[in-house]
């Protein structure tokens with residue numbers, strides 16, 4: 080798209096501000112943390128993960144209530160090719176399925192941090208993290224990550240970047256926290272058609 084918003088602002092007249100979008104996203108995902116059913120036009124939970132190729136052994140090692148709250152749009156692991164000992168960041172980790180899978184693949188010398196804008200999404204995975212000593216969770220947003228430059232070998236995101244109002248800022252941050260030569264693997268939704276003004280003005284459309 081050629082029309083660029085100023086940082087923190089939205090491109091189209093009538094588009095909600097970045098702050099109101101974030102509030103709407105937080106409110107929606109607070110509801111999703113309570114019960115993910117009925118919020119998405121695509122499948123969620125264990126059935127979706129299996130359909131996307133997540134291995135049964137991975138899913139069985141993770142508490143059921145977290146697997147049930149998987150709302151990602153793809154399976155980043157075939158492309159991510161995680162090696163033992165790697166430092167991994169999952170941006171917009173939700174209830175943490177990808178964090179725990181990555182922790183398993185990175186092994187005891189690796190580390191995985193999940194960050195999410197919505198504190199309610201992190202409550203359950205934080206409790207589960209007691210059983211996964213190399214996994215941890217922080218409330219933060221993709222556009223302003225609380226890590227020094229070059230902190231990670233790999234950044235994952237699954238169904239998140241489409242929700243970021245300021246995508247340039249998010250990509251800058253993902254690049255900044257990756258070490259030189261590090262990898263970004265993102266599963267996401269990409270809109271290629273023009274979006275009607277009425278949809279651009281809809282908080283609901285932006286936060287789904």
Ligand SMILES: C[S@@+](CC[C@H](N)C(=O)[O-])C[C@H]1O[C@@H](n2cnc3c(N)ncnc32)[C@H](O)[C@@H]1O
Nearest residue numbers: 108149150151171172173196197220221237238
């Ligand atoms: C579709 S869910 C995907 C959750 C998780 N990746 C998964 O696969 O189940 C999107 C997640 O991104 C979070 N999110 C949205 N915008 C964000 C942002 N700017 N920074 C960090 N997290 C964000 C939401 O709170 C929500 O938990």
